Amino acid sequence: MNDKFLRCCDKHKIxxxxxxxxxxxxxxxxxxxxxxxxxxxxxxxxxxxxxxCKNNECVQKHGLCFSEVIYYFQFNNEYYAFIKIYKCINKx
Ligand SMILES: [Zn+2]
Numbered sequence: 094m095n096d097k098f099l100r101c102c103d104k105h106k107i108x109x110x111x112x113x114x115x116x117x118x119x120x121x122x123x124x125x126x127x128x129x130x131x132x133x134x135x136x137x138x139x140x141x142x143x144x145x146c147k148n149n150e151c152v153q154k155h156g157l158c159f160s161e162v163i164y165y166f167q168f169n170n171e172y173y174a175f176i177k178i179y180k181c182i183n184k185x
Contacts, residue, residue: 107173117132118167119165120133121172128162129142130165132164142161144159144161145158145159145160146158148160152180152181160176160178162175163177
């Protein structure tokens with residue numbers, strides 16, 4: 094739990110209740126699909142922490158941009174991913 098995380102929750106209007114636990118996960122399973130994050134250290138398929146994420150601030154207007162999952166967390170029975178979105182470089 095750090096400042097960046099708290100700012101992010103604030104930005105996305107996730108109401109954190111300090112009295113309730115936040116569970117952090119390095120991996121997340123959805124059906125048969127396994128997602129890893131950067132905090133999952135045991136190697137494996139390194140590419141699986143790359144996700145595409147909706148990004149309205151993209152200078153290239155991609156809409157969907159690549160990002161890395163730092164970790165997943167669960168709060169109030171909802172799953173979230175704490176991610177880092179890379180700024181797309183304008184190549185023109
Ligand atoms: Zn982009």
